Amino acid sequence: MIQALAYLARQGRQVLLAGLVLGVLAGLALPDLAGTLQKLVAPVVVILLFLAVLRLGPEGVRAGLAGWRAGVLSVLALQLLLPCLAVGVLLVLQVEAIWAFGLVLVLAAAPISGSPNLAIMSGASAPTALRQLVMGTLLLPATALPVFLLMPGLGAPAEVFVIVLRLLAVIAAVGALGLWLRASGLVTASARSLSVIDGCATLLLALIVIALMGAVGPALVQGVQGWGLLLGVLVLGFGLQMVTLLAAYGRMPDEQAAALGQVAGNRNIAFFLGVLPPALASDLMLFIGLYQIPMYLTPAVMGWVYARKGLRLG
Template sequence: MACAPTGYRTGGERGQPPAAPPEDVPISRLPVRLLEWSARQGGLLLAIGIFAGLALPPLAAALRDVVTPVVALLMTLVLLRVDPAQVVGYLRRPLMVAALLAWLLLACPLLAYAAAWATGLAQGASAPLGAALVIMATGCAATSSPAFARLVGLDGEISLVAALLSTLLVPFTAPPLALGLLGLDLSLSIGSLMGRLALVVGLPLLASLVIRRLAGEARLRRWGPAVDGAVVLSVVLYGFGVMDGVLAKLLADPGFVLGGVLLAFAGSFALNLLTALAFLPAGQGLALSAGLLSGNRNMALYLAVLPATTEPRILLFFALCQFPLFLSPFLLKPVYGRLLRRG
């Protein structure tokens, strides 16, 4: 009979219960394992989550009011997974960062406006969709962009720098562009929007600095996969809240909703491709990261600050923009992997 390894009880010794075999996962580790699994299955979970939010209206309605806190949590988790040294390194390249921000916030809206006029979306019955497409292109990079970049193997640090700075700048760039190009008054109060940004960006930044100080860099690296999984689950939770009311509108006007989804995908992928081509001279990795930033815009801020008198179809389009946002990591990860291997 084989003896039990030294230090491992077979059970019954001094009335103690049998110890778990070494290969068993302790109960206390199960949440961590679940988060790590979520990180590995991130693209698939995001794809499932957006359709589950659409198919379960009561749950989407119940989670509508948690969107802002979840976005703040998401930003905190994203900040914990970014290397501060690399972020500082990018800030030491101000010309490249300035060029990326100028492209995201100024050039992309002009390109979207030209495309809307060329395709007839800026006129007639399609005018609300054309206007929504242009406003979408004025938006800042999505808060989740650094997490999505990590999911598909791209640069999370430049994604974080661009997402943070574009979020801070969008109150000063979006209203003039919307007024000048479309004649729309977005009623974007700089004071109220900056107050919201203080919640969504400032508080998570402070929280992440405190956590980083208390936990230490070594522990944060060890927790990395679990934090990535928490990011994925936070984005899925956000997606449920944003989908509130979309199913009812799909049933009431399926043609407009399906056309809006197609336009959202076309706008997202076109911005992604054009941005990647524009920044290809700076290197393939940076160009692909910039493209992902450009294609995934933060519509949550607009949904939060636009007045109730805003054209309903514009607000609906912003909700439909979540489909390419959630599905792009799942759809594009094989493409990015192939391009990076070739590079």
């Protein structure tokens, strides 16, 4: 088992690519499988966060939190300024298409819980990704509420606040457990331990993508609309990463700039499903499924970009 997990850790990028392919095929051949797996998404996300903290340990977490001022400014720019600008443009243009709601929710969302795991796979700074995850979630009530107030049809802002409080409690609990296990010496930073942790994280990330992509396969088979939406989310996801990377390049160490770009493009839009009107949430499932594709292509695609740009990564 340990050898198998170590192999998954070494082949992390390929495993995520396989998860994407399986997610598309499962939506076609086993349409009920995604619905079954979706029930596991919430606990798996919590486990991924625990594994990220466990891998980093107290030293890694302290290193990430050292730049908290820059982290707060990044959150305000990415989660408040950008979505408010997008809402303003969409209201002026009177656009009410489903992709418009998806765009706003992506920009308003905090980074995905797997951000540190993706950073590890691509050589970016996992402590920086964890810092942005924690701060983005902590500030989510303050940043998301104005967006919900400005954009009609997104649902009740107060419900966002309640769900964020629950999420913060979970982050605090699993984070404390991971730090305690490292500080007590029950889990060490040996190469073997880190390899097992990375293997577990890789496997769980692949499981999530299969669960969230049930609507993708049928949509891509049915016609050009699904392919057009896929092109849009690819431009959105990688565009956010590239613009943020270029803006941060030279202003901070390369691995931190890479991590900041990754958290800018990989957002937890699925978090909002619990507070959206049911009809809107159902319509957004295809958008959310397609948005997993740039997320899980991040280590492979952005790893190539980092190499071409000559970034010095860990």
